[in-house]
Each structure stands twice: as structure tokens, then as C-alpha cells.
Amino acid sequence: MLLNLEMSESMQLPAAFIEKYTKLLGQQAPEFLESFNEGPAKGFRVNPLKAQKQPLVHAISDPVSYSEFGYYGSVSGKTVDHQSGLIYSQEPSAMYVGEVAHPKPGERVLDLCAAPGGKTTHLASFMAQEGLLVSNEINRKRADILAENVERFGLKNTIVTNESPETLEHHFPEFFDVVVVDAPCSGEGMFRKDHEAVQYWTSDYPASCANRQKKILASALKMLAPGGRLIYSTCTFAPEEDEQNIAWLLKNYADLQILPIKKYAGMDNGRPEWADGNPQLAETLRIFPHKMRGEGHFIAQLKKQGQVSTHKLSKTQKTNVTKQQKQDWHKIADQLLISPVPDSRLLAFGDYLYAMPVELPNLDDLQVVRPGVNLGVFKKNRFEPALPLALAEQPQDFIDPVAVTIAQWEKYVHGDTFMVTEVKSGWHVLCYQNLTIGFGKVVNGVVKNFYPKKFRFEIKHDAF
Numbered sequence: 001m002l003l004n005l006e007m008s009e010s011m012q013l014p015a016a017f018i019e020k021y022t023k024l025l026g027q028q029a030p031e032f033l034e035s036f037n038e039g040p041a042k043g044f045r046v047n048p049l050k051a052q053k054q055p056l057v058h059a060i061s062d063p064v065s066y067s068e069f070g071y072y073g074s075v076s077g078k079t080v081d082h083q084s085g086l087i088y089s090q091e092p093s094a095m096y097v098g099e100v101a102h103p104k105p106g107e108r109v110l111d112l113c114a115a116p117g118g119k120t121t122h123l124a125s126f127m128a129q130e131g132l133l134v135s136n137e138i139n140r141k142r143a144d145i146l147a148e149n150v151e152r153f154g155l156k157n158t159i160v161t162n163e164s165p166e167t168l169e170h171h172f173p174e175f176f177d178v179v180v181v182d183a184p185c186s187g188e189g190m191f192r193k194d195h196e197a198v199q200y201w202t203s204d205y206p207a208s209c210a211n212r213q214k215k216i217l218a219s220a221l222k223m224l225a226p227g228g229r230l231i232y233s234t235c236t237f238a239p240e241e242d243e244q245n246i247a248w249l250l251k252n253y254a255d256l257q258i259l260p261i262k263k264y265a266g267m268d269n270g271r272p273e274w275a276d277g278n279p280q281l282a283e284t285l286r287i288f289p290h291k292m293r294g295e296g297h298f299i300a301q302l303k304k305q306g307q308v309s310t311h312k313l314s315k316t317q318k319t320n321v322t323k324q325q326k327q328d329w330h331k332i333a334d335q336l337l338i339s340p341v342p343d344s345r346l347l348a349f350g351d352y353l354y355a356m357p358v359e360l361p362n363l364d365d366l367q368v369v370r371p372g373v374n375l376g377v378f379k380k381n382r383f384e385p386a387l388p389l390a391l392a393e394q395p396q397d398f399i400d401p402v403a404v405t406i407a408q409w410e411k412y413v414h415g416d417t418f419m420v421t422e423v424k425s426g427w428h429v430l431c432y433q434n435l436t437i438g439f440g441k442v443v444n445g446v447v448k449n450f451y452p453k454k455f456r457f458e459i460k461h462d463a464f
């Protein structure tokens with residue numbers, strides 16, 4: 001018999017790290033340092049944008065008190081909950097960033113350092129598919145993963161860009177109501193999850209991260225509209241990257257003020273004495289792993305003075321599809337969808353067709369990974385619908401959805417064909433219970449499989 005036990009190995013922390021936090025934390029230091037020998041806290045959020053309101057496989061018996069959508073527990077990627085985008089795996093203390101940001105439907109939101117998408121999917125959970133969420137990631141490979149997670153979550157109001165903050169600032173001057181900077185950091189709060197992260201740590205690392213963070217923050221502020229909010233977070237304990245960066249902002253930007261953050265049991269105030277002593281820094285927030293079930297986070301919320309503008313866009317992105325492309329799309333869309341997206345929001349990117357968010361700014365000269373929902377691909381004289389369209393809509397939005405059993409779902413995600421009865425030939429969305437899972441093309445009772453090869457997996461059933 002094999003026992004699957006999750007062991008936590010004792011961690012070798014750098015001597016300089018131990019010395020630093022012993023000085024900073026005083027009496028609390030032993031408990032803090034000891035917490036690195038425990039296993040990491042795990043959690044997930046449930047996607048409120050899906051018609052299915054509760055996970056079908058994952059238990060939601062252990063809610064995270066400060067998060068509307070969060071639960072403790074690990075996620076299995078090989079489940080219908082995960083494949084359909086109903087759940088997103090996220091370390092519990094990271095969930096408080098999205099809660100603090102809590103954008104409203106209709107707002108313009110920027111997630112500046114967004115991959116792999118934990119905060120983006122959380123922000124979108126509050127936005128009810130309205131307004132605009134620009135989810136940006138500087139690293140191309142990570143931006144692709146971000147786009148996959150955005151698509152799995154089914155986000156219609158979100159575009160994914162792959163830009164540096166310096167480039168982005170020229171496109172969106174004073175544009176956003178909410179800007180989230182979940183900054184690249186020294187990652188001390190990742191040590192338990194990723195033991196290798198310890199190897200990168202040196203005593204100068206936090207200071208070099210802080211320099212990079214200041215540059216990112218300067219760009220972020222150029223994009224923040226008057227009256228808008230900046231949410232800054234890190235998953236590190238280093239004061240250089242946390243309170244000291246906020247002290248720097250307050251000194252250098254007279255139009256910024258700190259907004260208080262609600263603190264739940266176990267959460268700490270920021271430490272003014274770890275920066276320049278400005279008492280307002282106590283309004284920032286710290287989550288420590290020895291005080292809460294989480295890996296640790298720092299969060300600050302700031303407001304830019306001024307009146308919220310009326311949001312007039314000088315130039316919006318116009319549709320660019322040809323008459324032929326429109327015809328090819330409608331041939332399929334009119335059979336599949338109860339209300340296909342208006343033609344004015346169709347955008348062709350090479351052979352791919354996207355549905356743009358409403359009121360999308362002009363995207364010329366930007367590296368865009370995903371300008372909206374990928375509706376499908378133009379093939380020779382025909383259009384093939386794509387998985388992101390299935391995941392962005394709910395079963396009731398489709399004409400003739402096909403209900404599959406769990407055994408058929410397993411075949412689908414493995415890339416196999418399967419049989420259905422009394423289903424008209426042609427394209428259909430496939431649903432397991434109240435979840436859309438993808439498209440299939442039915443030909444004489446056989447469902448041809450169009451689940452993308454890169455996402456396929458096998459469910460192994462234990463033999464008795």
C-alpha cells in the first residue's frame with residue numbers, strides 16, 4: 001500500500017535572513033522562523049461568473065473568512081471543476097489583494113504584473129463581465145499562461161497585453177480607476193511553496209527588487225486616473241519592498257494618500273518603524289504565516305486626489321472583419337449561440353476571430369496576446385469555434401447544448417470521440433451539469449473531438 005503523505009522538510013534559511021528577522025521581529029521571531037518548517041497553506045476561489053455555483057468535486061467546507069470566493073484546500077487540475085474554469089488555485093493570503101481592490105462592474109482596471117492570473121481572475125470576479133480589465137505581463141511565456149487562465153475563467157471584459165510598464169504608460173495616461181501592482185519581489189513568502197526560491201535570496205536582493213518596484217510604481221501612477229485607487233502588494237516580508245516603498249510614494253507624490261484596509265483577525269498593521277516612521281504606514285497590511293493560514297503578503301491601498309473623470313475615449317478599437325469573414329462566422333454562430341456578439345465588436349487577428357470588450361481603446365502599437373474572447377479560427381471557407389468561446393458563455397446561452405456524462409467528459413478531455421443519441425449533426429457546445437466544457441462537432445451521432453491537444457489529459461482509474 002502507498003501512503004500519500006505531504007511531508008514538510010525542514011528548511012535551510014540563510015543566516016542573514018534569520019539575523020534580519022530576529023532583529024525586526026524580536027520576541028515573535030522564533031515563531032515566524034519556525035513557521036517555515038510547516039507545509040504551505042493551499043486554497044482556491046470559486047468563479048462567480050459561471051452558471052454552476054458550487055464545485056462538483058472540491059469541498060467548500062472550509063471557507064476563507066476574508067474572501068468572498070475563497071476556500072482552503074488543494075486543487076486537482078484533472079477535474080471538471082478546474083477544466084471548466086469553475087475554480088482557480090490560489091494561496092489564501094494572496095486572496096486578500098483582490099478583496100482590497102474589489103473593483104466595481106463598469107470600472108477600468110489594470111493588473112500591471114498579472115501572470116499567472118490569480119489577481120486578474122479575482123478582480124474580474126467582481127466586475128460581472130462589465131467595464132475593462134487590462135491584464136498585463138512583461139514576460140511573453142508567462143503572458144501566454146495568463147491568457148490561458150483568463151480564457152479558462154471565461155472573461156469577456158479582459159484583454160491580455162505583453163508590455164513593459166514604461167511602454168504601457170504611453171497608451172493609457174490617467175486612464176484606470178483601479179491599478180493593481182502585484183510586484184515582482186524577493187518572494188520570501190514563497191519559500192515554503194518553492195524551496196528553490198531560498199537559493200535566490202541574498203541580503204541585497206530586497207533592495208534591488210525595491211528599485212525595480214519603484215520604476216513599476218512610477219509607471220502605474222501615470223496610468224491611474226484622478227480619484228482612482230492603487231493597490232500595491234508583494235509576497236515578501238522585506239520592509240525595503242513594503243513599507244519603505246510606500247513611504248517613498250508618499251514623499252514623492254503629493255497627490256497620493258493612504259486608504260485604510262480592513263484587518264481581519266490575525267492580520268497585522270504595517271510597521272512605520274520599519275520605514276521612515278510615518279504613522280500612516282500603519283494603515284498598510286501584513287499577513288504573517290505564523291499568525292494566519294497563508295504564506296504571507298503585504299498590501300497597501302492609495303488614492304490619487306482629484307475627481308473621477310467622465311471617461312471619454314479619444315480612439316476606440318474598430319472592427320476589421322471582411323464581409324466573407326462575417327459570413328463564415330455567422331454560419332456557425334447563428335446555429336450555436338442565442339445572441340451572437342454584435343458585428344461591431346468582431347476583431348480579426350490573423351486567422352483568429354475575437355469578441356472585443358465593449359469600449360476597447362485603440363490597440364495599435366501594443367503587444368496584445370488576447371484582445372478579447374477567442375471565438376474561433378477561419379479555416380479554408382469555414383469557421384471553427386474555439387474553446388474560449390465555450391468557456392465564456394453559459395449553457396443557457398447556446399442553442400442545443402449537449403449534456404455529457406462524466407465518462408464522456410473523460411473521453412472529451414483525453415481527445416477521444418464518443419457517441420450521442422438524438423443530437424442533430426453540426427457544432428454543439430458540450431456541458432457537464434451546468435458547466436460548459438468545450439465544443440464538439442456531431443456527425444451521425446459521433447462527437448468529433450475539438451478539445452485542444454495542449455490541454456488534453458488522462459484520468460486514470462485505480463484498478464482494484
Ligand SMILES: C[S@@+](CC[C@H](N)C(=O)[O-])C[C@H]1O[C@@H](n2cnc3c(N)ncnc32)[C@H](O)[C@@H]1O
Binds near residue numbers: 117137142212
Ligand atoms: C508576483 S508575480 C504576479 C502574480 C500575479 N499577480 C498573480 O496573482 O497570479 C509578478 C510578475 O511581475 C512580472 N515582472 C517581472 N519584472 C517586471 C517588470 N519590470 N515590470 C512589470 N512586471 C514585471 C513577473 O514576470 C511576474 O509575472
